Amino acid sequence: MVKVLAILYDGGEHAVQQPKLLGTTENSLGLKPYCEEQGWEYVVTSSKEGKDSEFQKHIKEADVLITTPFHPGYLTADLIKTAKNLKLCITAGVGSDHIDLNAANERKISVLEVTGSNVVSVAEHVVMSILLLVRNFVPAHEQIMAGDWNVAAIAKDAYDLEAKVIGTLGAGRIGYRVLQRLVPFEPKELLYYDYQSLPADAEKAVNARRVEDLKEFLGQLDVLTINCPLHETTRGIINKETLSYLKKGAWIVNTARGALCVAEDVAAALESGHIAGYAGDVWAQQPAPSDHPWRSMRGPHGNGNGMVAHYSGTTLDAQQRYAAGTKKILDNWRTGSAQTPSDIIVTDGEYATKAYGQREKK
Numbered sequence: 001m002v003k004v005l006a007i008l009y010d011g012g013e014h015a016v017q018q019p020k021l022l023g024t025t026e027n028s029l030g031l032k033p034y035c036e037e038q039g040w041e042y043v044v045t046s047s048k049e050g051k052d053s054e055f056q057k058h059i060k061e062a063d064v065l066i067t068t069p070f071h072p073g074y075l076t077a078d079l080i081k082t083a084k085n086l087k088l089c090i091t092a093g094v095g096s097d098h099i100d101l102n103a104a105n106e107r108k109i110s111v112l113e114v115t116g117s118n119v120v121s122v123a124e125h126v127v128m129s130i131l132l133l134v135r136n137f138v139p140a141h142e143q144i145m146a147g148d149w150n151v152a153a154i155a156k157d158a159y160d161l162e163a164k165v166i167g168t169l170g171a172g173r174i175g176y177r178v179l180q181r182l183v184p185f186e187p188k189e190l191l192y193y194d195y196q197s198l199p200a201d202a203e204k205a206v207n208a209r210r211v212e213d214l215k216e217f218l219g220q221l222d223v224l225t226i227n228c229p230l231h232e233t234t235r236g237i238i239n240k241e242t243l244s245y246l247k248k249g250a251w252i253v254n255t256a257r258g259a260l261c262v263a264e265d266v267a268a269a270l271e272s273g274h275i276a277g278y279a280g281d282v283w284a285q286q287p288a289p290s291d292h293p294w295r296s297m298r299g300p301h302g303n304g305n306g307m308v309a310h311y312s313g314t315t316l317d318a319q320q321r322y323a324a325g326t327k328k329i330l331d332n333w334r335t336g337s338a339q340t341p342s343d344i345i346v347t348d349g350e351y352a353t354k355a356y357g358q359r360e361k362k
Protein backbone atom coordinates (compact mmCIF):
# COMPACT_ATOMS: atom_id res chain seq x y z
CA MET A 1 0.00 0.00 0.00
CA VAL A 2 1.28 3.48 -0.90
CA LYS A 3 2.04 5.62 2.14
CA VAL A 4 1.84 9.40 1.84
CA LEU A 5 3.20 11.49 4.71
CA ALA A 6 2.35 15.19 5.01
CA ILE A 7 3.99 17.63 7.44
CA LEU A 8 1.71 20.63 7.89
CA TYR A 9 1.10 23.29 10.53
CA ASP A 10 -1.75 22.97 13.03
CA GLY A 11 -4.67 25.33 12.51
CA GLY A 12 -6.59 24.61 15.73
CA GLU A 13 -9.61 26.91 16.14
CA HIS A 14 -8.51 28.88 13.04
CA ALA A 15 -8.92 25.83 10.79
CA VAL A 16 -12.46 25.46 12.15
CA GLN A 17 -13.24 29.17 11.61
CA GLN A 18 -11.75 29.12 8.12
CA PRO A 19 -12.11 25.90 6.10
CA LYS A 20 -10.07 27.53 3.31
CA LEU A 21 -6.97 27.05 5.51
CA LEU A 22 -6.10 24.03 3.41
CA GLY A 23 -2.44 23.93 4.47
CA THR A 24 -3.28 22.89 8.06
CA THR A 25 -3.18 19.40 9.55
CA GLU A 26 -6.95 19.66 10.08
CA ASN A 27 -7.75 20.37 6.42
CA SER A 28 -4.80 18.30 5.10
CA LEU A 29 -4.57 20.07 1.72
CA GLY A 30 -7.98 18.57 0.94
CA LEU A 31 -6.24 15.32 -0.04
CA LYS A 32 -7.93 12.86 2.33
CA PRO A 33 -10.76 11.79 -0.04
CA TYR A 34 -8.29 11.44 -2.94
CA CYS A 35 -5.91 9.22 -0.94
CA GLU A 36 -8.85 7.16 0.37
CA GLU A 37 -10.12 6.60 -3.20
CA GLN A 38 -6.71 5.19 -4.14
CA GLY A 39 -6.62 2.98 -1.04
CA TRP A 40 -3.52 4.82 0.16
CA GLU A 41 -2.49 5.47 3.74
CA TYR A 42 -2.35 9.26 4.35
CA VAL A 43 -0.57 10.33 7.54
CA VAL A 44 -0.75 14.05 8.38
CA THR A 45 1.17 15.54 11.28
CA SER A 46 2.76 18.75 12.55
CA SER A 47 5.21 16.85 14.78
CA LYS A 48 8.50 17.30 12.95
CA GLU A 49 11.45 17.87 15.30
CA GLY A 50 13.59 15.24 16.95
CA LYS A 51 13.89 11.48 16.88
CA ASP A 52 10.54 10.92 18.64
CA SER A 53 8.62 13.05 16.14
CA GLU A 54 5.90 11.56 13.94
CA PHE A 55 7.93 12.79 10.95
CA GLN A 56 10.97 10.67 11.84
CA LYS A 57 8.74 7.72 12.71
CA HIS A 58 6.70 7.68 9.50
CA ILE A 59 9.38 8.77 7.01
CA LYS A 60 10.89 5.28 7.32
CA GLU A 61 7.99 3.76 5.32
CA ALA A 62 6.67 6.72 3.34
CA ASP A 63 6.60 6.51 -0.46
CA VAL A 64 5.68 10.18 -0.84
CA LEU A 65 6.50 13.11 1.44
CA ILE A 66 4.49 16.34 1.25
CA THR A 67 5.90 19.37 3.07
CA THR A 68 5.44 23.12 3.06
CA PRO A 69 8.05 25.85 3.53
CA PHE A 70 5.86 27.43 6.23
CA HIS A 71 6.29 24.62 8.78
CA PRO A 72 9.17 22.81 7.10
CA GLY A 73 9.83 19.15 7.68
CA TYR A 74 13.61 19.25 7.35
CA LEU A 75 14.55 16.20 5.29
CA THR A 76 18.26 15.91 6.04
CA ALA A 77 20.75 13.52 4.41
CA ASP A 78 20.61 11.36 7.58
CA LEU A 79 16.81 11.14 7.42
CA ILE A 80 16.93 10.29 3.72
CA LYS A 81 19.07 7.27 4.65
CA THR A 82 16.24 5.99 6.86
CA ALA A 83 13.55 6.69 4.22
CA LYS A 84 13.89 3.38 2.43
CA ASN A 85 10.70 3.65 0.30
CA LEU A 86 10.78 7.36 -0.48
CA LYS A 87 10.40 8.16 -4.19
CA LEU A 88 8.77 11.57 -4.35
CA CYS A 89 8.86 14.77 -2.27
CA ILE A 90 6.28 17.44 -3.03
CA THR A 91 6.65 20.96 -1.71
CA ALA A 92 3.19 22.48 -1.36
CA GLY A 93 4.41 25.97 -2.20
CA VAL A 94 7.70 27.25 -3.61
CA GLY A 95 11.21 26.68 -2.22
CA SER A 96 12.56 23.19 -1.52
CA ASP A 97 15.73 24.03 0.40
CA HIS A 98 14.37 22.24 3.50
CA ILE A 99 15.07 19.02 1.59
CA ASP A 100 18.74 18.04 1.20
CA LEU A 101 18.56 18.11 -2.60
CA ASN A 102 22.04 16.65 -3.15
CA ALA A 103 21.20 13.70 -0.89
CA ALA A 104 17.85 13.28 -2.71
CA ASN A 105 19.79 13.14 -5.99
CA GLU A 106 22.08 10.44 -4.65
CA ARG A 107 19.00 8.30 -3.97
CA LYS A 108 17.25 9.45 -7.17
CA ILE A 109 14.31 10.77 -5.16
CA SER A 110 12.35 13.35 -7.18
CA VAL A 111 11.58 16.71 -5.57
CA LEU A 112 8.82 18.81 -7.12
CA GLU A 113 7.14 22.01 -6.06
CA VAL A 114 4.03 23.90 -7.14
CA THR A 115 5.98 26.47 -9.12
CA GLY A 116 4.36 29.87 -9.37
CA SER A 117 1.60 29.00 -6.89
CA ASN A 118 2.32 31.86 -4.49
CA VAL A 119 4.62 34.22 -6.36
CA VAL A 120 2.06 37.03 -6.56
CA SER A 121 1.24 36.54 -2.86
CA VAL A 122 4.92 37.05 -1.99
CA ALA A 123 5.50 39.92 -4.42
CA GLU A 124 2.59 41.82 -2.83
CA HIS A 125 4.07 41.21 0.63
CA VAL A 126 7.44 42.51 -0.57
CA VAL A 127 5.93 45.77 -1.84
CA MET A 128 3.98 46.14 1.42
CA SER A 129 7.15 45.52 3.48
CA ILE A 130 9.23 47.99 1.46
CA LEU A 131 6.56 50.63 2.05
CA LEU A 132 6.17 49.91 5.75
CA LEU A 133 9.92 50.30 6.28
CA VAL A 134 10.47 53.34 4.08
CA ARG A 135 7.41 55.13 5.51
CA ASN A 136 8.19 54.04 9.11
CA PHE A 137 4.71 52.52 9.49
CA VAL A 138 5.14 49.99 12.31
CA PRO A 139 6.12 52.43 15.12
CA ALA A 140 3.54 54.91 13.83
CA HIS A 141 0.82 52.30 14.30
CA GLU A 142 2.20 51.09 17.65
CA GLN A 143 2.14 54.71 18.89
CA ILE A 144 -1.54 55.08 18.05
CA MET A 145 -2.44 51.75 19.68
CA ALA A 146 -0.57 52.89 22.80
CA GLY A 147 -2.76 56.02 23.03
CA ASP A 148 0.04 58.43 22.04
CA TRP A 149 0.35 61.14 19.37
CA ASN A 150 3.78 62.39 18.30
CA VAL A 151 4.17 63.24 14.62
CA ALA A 152 7.82 64.31 14.88
CA ALA A 153 8.89 61.03 16.50
CA ILE A 154 7.66 59.17 13.42
CA ALA A 155 8.30 61.67 10.64
CA LYS A 156 12.02 61.95 11.48
CA ASP A 157 12.49 58.47 9.93
CA ALA A 158 9.78 58.51 7.22
CA TYR A 159 10.57 58.86 3.50
CA ASP A 160 8.90 58.49 0.09
CA LEU A 161 9.64 55.48 -2.09
CA GLU A 162 9.63 57.71 -5.17
CA ALA A 163 13.11 58.45 -6.57
CA LYS A 164 14.82 55.65 -4.62
CA VAL A 165 17.09 53.00 -6.17
CA ILE A 166 15.59 49.57 -5.60
CA GLY A 167 17.27 46.27 -6.44
CA THR A 168 16.28 42.63 -6.36
CA LEU A 169 18.78 39.89 -5.59
CA GLY A 170 17.24 37.18 -7.79
CA ALA A 171 14.99 38.17 -10.67
CA GLY A 172 12.93 35.04 -11.21
CA ARG A 173 9.17 34.75 -10.87
CA ILE A 174 8.91 36.68 -7.59
CA GLY A 175 11.76 39.14 -8.21
CA TYR A 176 10.31 40.10 -11.58
CA ARG A 177 6.80 40.52 -10.18
CA VAL A 178 8.22 42.80 -7.49
CA LEU A 179 9.90 44.93 -10.16
CA GLN A 180 6.63 45.10 -12.13
CA ARG A 181 4.72 46.25 -9.06
CA LEU A 182 7.32 48.92 -8.20
CA VAL A 183 7.21 50.69 -11.59
CA PRO A 184 4.21 52.94 -10.68
CA PHE A 185 6.11 54.25 -7.63
CA GLU A 186 8.51 55.99 -10.05
CA PRO A 187 11.78 54.82 -8.53
CA LYS A 188 15.03 56.48 -9.59
CA GLU A 189 16.18 53.12 -10.93
CA LEU A 190 15.31 49.42 -10.73
CA LEU A 191 18.33 47.08 -10.61
CA TYR A 192 18.74 43.30 -10.47
CA TYR A 193 21.51 40.84 -9.66
CA ASP A 194 21.06 37.32 -11.05
CA TYR A 195 23.33 34.96 -12.99
CA GLN A 196 20.40 34.45 -15.35
CA SER A 197 19.63 37.53 -17.37
CA LEU A 198 15.99 38.56 -17.87
CA PRO A 199 14.76 38.32 -21.46
CA ALA A 200 15.43 41.69 -23.18
CA ASP A 201 11.71 42.47 -23.59
CA ALA A 202 11.00 41.71 -19.90
CA GLU A 203 13.92 43.92 -18.84
CA LYS A 204 12.65 46.72 -21.08
CA ALA A 205 9.05 46.40 -19.83
CA VAL A 206 10.11 47.38 -16.30
CA ASN A 207 13.13 49.44 -17.33
CA ALA A 208 15.44 47.37 -15.10
CA ARG A 209 19.25 47.21 -15.33
CA ARG A 210 21.29 44.13 -14.52
CA VAL A 211 24.41 44.61 -12.37
CA GLU A 212 26.77 41.64 -12.53
CA ASP A 213 28.99 42.44 -9.55
CA LEU A 214 27.39 41.97 -6.12
CA LYS A 215 29.41 44.73 -4.44
CA GLU A 216 28.60 47.21 -7.20
CA PHE A 217 24.92 46.16 -7.07
CA LEU A 218 24.55 46.55 -3.30
CA GLY A 219 26.48 49.83 -3.25
CA GLN A 220 23.85 51.60 -5.38
CA LEU A 221 20.74 50.58 -3.46
CA ASP A 222 18.39 52.45 -1.18
CA VAL A 223 16.23 49.29 -0.95
CA LEU A 224 17.33 45.66 -1.33
CA THR A 225 14.71 42.96 -1.88
CA ILE A 226 15.93 39.34 -1.74
CA ASN A 227 14.20 36.84 -4.02
CA CYS A 228 16.59 33.96 -4.75
CA PRO A 229 16.44 30.34 -3.54
CA LEU A 230 18.61 29.09 -0.69
CA HIS A 231 21.43 26.85 -1.92
CA GLU A 232 25.16 26.36 -1.37
CA THR A 233 26.24 29.70 -2.87
CA THR A 234 23.43 31.87 -1.48
CA ARG A 235 23.52 30.67 2.14
CA GLY A 236 24.69 33.66 4.22
CA ILE A 237 25.10 35.86 1.11
CA ILE A 238 24.05 38.85 3.22
CA ASN A 239 26.64 39.03 5.98
CA LYS A 240 28.87 41.50 7.79
CA GLU A 241 30.98 42.10 4.68
CA THR A 242 28.18 42.41 2.10
CA LEU A 243 26.09 44.54 4.49
CA SER A 244 29.03 46.97 4.57
CA TYR A 245 28.63 47.45 0.78
CA LEU A 246 25.14 48.91 1.32
CA LYS A 247 24.75 52.66 1.70
CA LYS A 248 24.11 53.81 5.27
CA GLY A 249 20.37 53.94 5.82
CA ALA A 250 19.40 51.29 3.25
CA TRP A 251 16.36 49.08 3.86
CA ILE A 252 16.28 45.28 3.34
CA VAL A 253 13.27 43.08 2.66
CA ASN A 254 13.84 39.33 2.66
CA THR A 255 10.89 37.06 1.96
CA ALA A 256 13.07 34.41 0.26
CA ARG A 257 14.76 32.40 3.04
CA GLY A 258 16.07 33.38 6.47
CA ALA A 259 19.41 31.61 6.06
CA LEU A 260 20.30 33.83 3.09
CA CYS A 261 21.21 36.39 5.76
CA VAL A 262 23.47 35.96 8.79
CA ALA A 263 20.98 36.80 11.55
CA GLU A 264 23.43 38.34 14.03
CA ASP A 265 25.09 40.48 11.32
CA VAL A 266 21.71 41.89 10.21
CA ALA A 267 20.71 42.64 13.81
CA ALA A 268 24.05 44.40 14.45
CA ALA A 269 23.70 46.46 11.24
CA LEU A 270 20.20 47.57 12.26
CA GLU A 271 21.12 48.30 15.86
CA SER A 272 24.13 50.40 14.82
CA GLY A 273 21.99 52.36 12.33
CA HIS A 274 23.98 51.17 9.31
CA ILE A 275 20.76 49.83 7.80
CA ALA A 276 17.49 51.65 8.49
CA GLY A 277 15.26 48.59 8.47
CA TYR A 278 14.82 44.89 7.88
CA ALA A 279 11.52 43.19 7.12
CA GLY A 280 10.35 39.81 5.93
CA ASP A 281 8.71 36.58 6.98
CA VAL A 282 11.40 33.92 6.65
CA TRP A 283 13.66 32.54 9.39
CA ALA A 284 16.52 30.02 9.23
CA GLN A 285 14.68 27.72 11.66
CA GLN A 286 10.88 27.60 11.68
CA PRO A 287 9.13 28.06 14.03
CA ALA A 288 11.75 30.65 15.02
CA PRO A 289 13.08 30.32 18.57
CA SER A 290 11.65 32.83 21.04
CA ASP A 291 15.10 34.42 21.54
CA HIS A 292 15.87 34.87 17.83
CA PRO A 293 17.56 38.30 17.38
CA TRP A 294 15.15 39.32 14.61
CA ARG A 295 12.20 39.23 17.02
CA SER A 296 13.56 42.09 19.13
CA MET A 297 16.10 43.98 16.99
CA ARG A 298 15.44 47.67 16.49
CA GLY A 299 17.31 50.65 15.07
CA PRO A 300 18.70 53.45 17.27
CA HIS A 301 15.27 55.18 17.27
CA GLY A 302 13.47 51.96 18.25
CA ASN A 303 12.18 51.34 14.71
CA GLY A 304 13.13 49.43 11.54
CA ASN A 305 11.76 45.95 12.33
CA GLY A 306 9.09 44.62 9.97
CA MET A 307 9.35 40.90 10.75
CA VAL A 308 6.36 38.54 10.80
CA ALA A 309 5.89 34.77 10.87
CA HIS A 310 6.25 32.95 7.55
CA TYR A 311 2.91 33.66 5.89
CA SER A 312 3.45 35.78 2.78
CA GLY A 313 3.11 32.78 0.48
CA THR A 314 0.27 31.13 2.38
CA THR A 315 -2.62 33.50 1.79
CA LEU A 316 -5.95 31.73 1.29
CA ASP A 317 -5.68 32.35 -2.46
CA ALA A 318 -2.21 30.76 -2.50
CA GLN A 319 -3.37 27.78 -0.41
CA GLN A 320 -6.04 26.97 -2.95
CA ARG A 321 -3.44 27.02 -5.75
CA TYR A 322 -0.77 24.99 -4.00
CA ALA A 323 -3.28 22.41 -2.70
CA ALA A 324 -4.58 21.90 -6.26
CA GLY A 325 -1.01 21.75 -7.60
CA THR A 326 0.04 19.18 -5.01
CA LYS A 327 -2.87 16.95 -6.01
CA LYS A 328 -1.95 17.30 -9.68
CA ILE A 329 1.68 16.28 -9.01
CA LEU A 330 0.49 13.34 -6.92
CA ASP A 331 -1.94 12.25 -9.61
CA ASN A 332 0.68 12.54 -12.38
CA TRP A 333 2.94 10.32 -10.26
CA ARG A 334 0.14 7.77 -9.71
CA THR A 335 -0.77 7.56 -13.39
CA GLY A 336 2.80 7.79 -14.70
CA SER A 337 1.93 11.01 -16.61
CA ALA A 338 4.56 13.62 -17.38
CA GLN A 339 5.03 16.28 -14.70
CA THR A 340 4.95 19.98 -15.61
CA PRO A 341 8.66 20.63 -16.32
CA SER A 342 8.81 23.90 -14.34
CA ASP A 343 7.61 22.05 -11.20
CA ILE A 344 10.61 19.70 -11.19
CA ILE A 345 13.49 20.70 -8.91
CA VAL A 346 15.48 17.44 -8.98
CA THR A 347 14.79 14.13 -10.69
CA ASP A 348 16.77 11.08 -11.84
CA GLY A 349 19.74 12.21 -9.78
CA GLU A 350 20.02 15.67 -11.37
CA TYR A 351 18.87 19.26 -10.89
CA ALA A 352 16.15 20.01 -13.42
CA THR A 353 16.04 23.74 -12.55
CA LYS A 354 18.66 26.42 -13.18
CA ALA A 355 17.54 28.37 -10.09
CA TYR A 356 19.44 26.37 -7.42
CA GLY A 357 22.93 27.46 -8.45
CA GLN A 358 25.07 27.26 -11.55
CA ARG A 359 25.83 23.56 -11.97
CA GLU A 360 27.52 21.42 -14.55
CA LYS A 361 25.35 18.60 -15.91
CA LYS A 362 26.75 15.23 -14.80
Ligand code: NAD
Nearest residue numbers: 094095170171172173174194196228229255256312313355
Ligand atom coordinates in the same frame (compact mmCIF):
# COMPACT_ATOMS: atom_id res chain seq x y z
P1 NAD B 1 12.53 31.36 -9.39
O1 NAD B 1 13.19 30.04 -9.58
O2 NAD B 1 11.48 31.78 -10.38
O3 NAD B 1 13.63 32.51 -9.35
C1 NAD B 1 14.77 32.45 -8.56
C2 NAD B 1 15.84 33.32 -9.22
O4 NAD B 1 16.94 33.41 -8.32
C3 NAD B 1 16.36 32.71 -10.52
O5 NAD B 1 16.29 33.67 -11.56
C4 NAD B 1 17.80 32.34 -10.17
O6 NAD B 1 18.71 32.44 -11.27
C5 NAD B 1 18.12 33.37 -9.10
N1 NAD B 1 19.30 33.00 -8.31
C6 NAD B 1 19.66 31.79 -7.85
N2 NAD B 1 20.84 31.85 -7.22
C7 NAD B 1 21.24 33.15 -7.32
C8 NAD B 1 22.41 33.84 -6.89
N3 NAD B 1 23.44 33.21 -6.30
N4 NAD B 1 22.49 35.15 -7.13
C9 NAD B 1 21.50 35.81 -7.79
N5 NAD B 1 20.38 35.21 -8.24
C10 NAD B 1 20.26 33.89 -8.00
O7 NAD B 1 11.93 31.34 -7.93
P2 NAD B 1 10.75 32.24 -7.32
O8 NAD B 1 9.44 31.62 -7.59
O9 NAD B 1 10.99 33.66 -7.72
O10 NAD B 1 11.05 32.05 -5.75
C11 NAD B 1 12.29 32.48 -5.21
C12 NAD B 1 12.40 32.02 -3.78
O11 NAD B 1 11.47 32.72 -2.97
C13 NAD B 1 12.06 30.55 -3.53
O12 NAD B 1 13.13 29.70 -3.85
C14 NAD B 1 11.74 30.55 -2.05
O13 NAD B 1 12.92 30.38 -1.30
C15 NAD B 1 11.19 31.95 -1.81
N6 NAD B 1 9.73 31.94 -1.57
C16 NAD B 1 9.25 32.40 -0.37
C17 NAD B 1 7.90 32.38 -0.10
C18 NAD B 1 7.32 32.91 1.19
O14 NAD B 1 6.19 32.57 1.55
N7 NAD B 1 8.03 33.76 1.90
C19 NAD B 1 7.00 31.85 -1.05
C20 NAD B 1 7.51 31.44 -2.29
C21 NAD B 1 8.88 31.47 -2.52
